[in-house]
Each structure stands twice: as C-alpha cells, then as structure tokens.
Amino acid sequence: MKVTFKDISKQYKGKYALENFNSELENGIYGLLGANGAGKTTLINIFVGILKSDKGQVLINDVDVRSLGIEFLSHIGYLQQYPQFYKNFKVMDFLRYMCVLKDIPKEQGEKRAKELLEIVNLSDASTKKIGALSGGMRQRVGIAQAMLNDPDILILDEPTAGLDPQERIRFRNLITKFSENRIVLLATHIVSDIEYIANQVILLKDGQLLKQDSPQALARGIEGKVWNVTATENTIEEKLKHLKISNMMRNQDGIHLRVINDEKPDAHAVNIQPNLEDVFLYYSGDGERW
Numbered sequence: 001m002k003v004t005f006k007d008i009s010k011q012y013k014g015k016y017a018l019e020n021f022n023s024e025l026e027n028g029i030y031g032l033l034g035a036n037g038a039g040k041t042t043l044i045n046i047f048v049g050i051l052k053s054d055k056g057q058v059l060i061n062d063v064d065v066r067s068l069g070i071e072f073l074s075h076i077g078y079l080q081q082y083p084q085f086y087k088n089f090k091v092m093d094f095l096r097y098m099c100v101l102k103d104i105p106k107e108q109g110e111k112r113a114k115e116l117l118e119i120v121n122l123s124d125a126s127t128k129k130i131g132a133l134s135g136g137m138r139q140r141v142g143i144a145q146a147m148l149n150d151p152d153i154l155i156l157d158e159p160t161a162g163l164d165p166q167e168r169i170r171f172r173n174l175i176t177k178f179s180e181n182r183i184v185l186l187a188t189h190i191v192s193d194i195e196y197i198a199n200q201v202i203l204l205k206d207g208q209l210l211k212q213d214s215p216q217a218l219a220r221g222i223e224g225k226v227w228n229v230t231a232t233e234n235t236i237e238e239k240l241k242h243l244k245i246s247n248m249m250r251n252q253d254g255i256h257l258r259v260i261n262d263e264k265p266d267a268h269a270v271n272i273q274p275n276l277e278d279v280f281l282y283y284s285g286d287g288e289r290w
C-alpha cells in the first residue's frame with residue numbers, strides 16, 4: 001500500500017492552512033507532528049474526503065482517490081479529533097451500527113466487532129453505555145470502530161487528547177498492534193505519542209512540510225545543537241530571554257537548562273544527545289523564551 005500526497009494546498013480567507021504539501025507513505029506508523037494550527041486536521045480532512053483541497057491530489061497506489069469513488073472508503077479507518085458518541089448507545093450496539101454504516105455483512109461484522117473488543121480489552125464493557133465509559137475506554141471504542149472494515153490505512157486525529165498517562169501508553173501499544181501491514185497516520189502535537197512508535201515523523205509548520213524522516217534520523221540531524229547549560233539565580237533571567245529552552249530543572253548545584261542553539265551558548269555548556277522534542281522545538285517551536 002502506498003499513499004501519495006501531491007502538491008496539496010488549501011487556503012482559508014487567503015491564508016494557507018496547507019501549502020504545496022508533498023509526501024509519500026508506505027506501510028508503517030507515520031506521526032504527523034505540528035503545533036496547534038499547523039494544518040494537521042486540514043490534511044487529514046482532505047485525505048478522508050471531508051474537505052476539498054484547492055489544488056493537488058491524494059493517490060492510493062498511484063490512483064487518484066477521486067476516481068476510486070466509494071471504494072476508497074473500504075481502504076480507510078478513521079478516528080476523528082474529539083469523536084462524538086451517542087452516550088446511550090451500548091458499546092456492542094454502537095459497533096453493530098457502525099458495521100451497517102460501513103456496509104459490512106451482519107455475521108462478519110458481529111464476529112469482527114467481538115474480536116476487536118477483545119483486542120482493545122473492552123469485552124467486559126460490551127453491554128455498557130458509552131456515556132458510562134472513561135475517556136480512555138471511549139477512545140478504545142473509537143479505534144475499534146475505525147478497524148471494523150480491516151482498513152489498509154488507519155487515520156487517527158489527536159487520538160490521545162484527554163487520556164491519562166497509563167491510557168496513553170495502552171493506546172500507543174494498541175496502535176503498534178494495529179500497524180502491521182497497514183499505513184497508520186497519527187496526527188498529534190504531543191511528541192511522546194509518537195517518539196517511540198513512529199517509523200517516520202512528518203513535521204508540519206504553518207501548513208508546510210518541514211521534514212519527513214525517522215525519529216532517529218531527525219534527532220541525528222540536530223546533533224551538536226542541544227546543550228546542557230547551568231545557570232544561577234543571577235544569570236537565569238538573561239538566559240531565559242535569549243535562549244531557546246526545552247527544559248529547566250532546579251538542582252543543588254544550580255538551574256539546569258536544556259538549550260537548543262546552533263552555537264555553544266556559553267563557555268561551560270555541555271553538548272547532549274537530542275531527542276524528538278528537541279527536534280520539534282528546533283524546527284517548529286520558539287521554545288520557552290520569556
């Protein structure tokens with residue numbers, strides 16, 4: 001399976017939400033990473049056909065999705081940002097309902113729904129009302145419905161919003177489980193959602209593709225630009241004003257700053273290994289400059 005985004009642009013009131021976006025995806029997990037407003041949802045909405053681009057094409061295995069018509073839908077599973085569920089629906093009944101919408105034959109749907117409830121660890125909750133579930137459980141119902149048609153491409157828009165750390169980990173593991181032999185596109189602004197599971201990270205800023213590479217290669221790309229700087233109460237204000245800082249920790253020997261800077265920021269600065277959060281800040285954020 002291959003997905004190609006070709007020269008995709010979308011404007012709102014003369015401002016680009018997405019500008020000449022080009023990318024190619026093959027099987028694996030792709031983390032679509034960008035700050036709020038970077039254009040992630042716009043790209044996903046164009047991909048799933050909710051939104052029309054002003055320009056460009058989405059291709060599946062080199063075929064324009066517009067020429068696939070309704071068949072296109074059989075290829076994708078989609079979990080939208082902030083999914084709205086009918087709270088009075090029971091979990092299994094909701095999945096049955098989604099099977100009808102997805103035109104999945106009854107027996108096949110019933111079997112698949114049960115299998116998926118097992119995988120997302122919700123078998124015991126199958127007769128519970130969705131309104132009575134925790135946020136994490138609801139997201140697991142969301143991913144189960146997205147997987148009902150056994151899609152080649154799974155698209156998840158900010159799927160971990162509102163989840164606690166444990167639910168987040170569980171959800172990440174599920175995504176890895178579901179990524180075998182398919183493309184998973186996961187939009188997020190939370191680096192830890194994708195740092196250890198994405199095969200590739202697509203870095204988006206102001207509607208433009210900044211970088212697409214593996215998390216490891218992206219981190220290697222900024223080697224020599226991340227520093228540990230120790231500040232004192234007297235020097236901290238000055239450093240906060242001028243340096244891009246990704247982390248700050250007060251210790252007995254001073255205030256340790258994780259600084260992102262092309263040059264050595266002071267004589268005692270020590271070079272440290274970059275991580276994906278540093279990459280994100282290096283390319284797309286302003287860091288914590290006060």
Ligand SMILES: Nc1ncnc2c1ncn2[C@@H]1O[C@H](COP(=O)(O)OP(=O)(O)OP(=O)(O)O)[C@@H](O)[C@H]1O
Nearest residue numbers: 012016017034035036037038039040041042043189
């Ligand atoms: N319907 C709309 N009308 C006008 N502007 C819009 C509309 N939808 C999106 N935008 C603008 O397009 C840009 C990209 O928005 P988009 O929702 O795609 O970003 P995002 O990366 O998904 O952000 P978030 O993480 O906050 O959802 C933003 O500047 C946004 O304000």
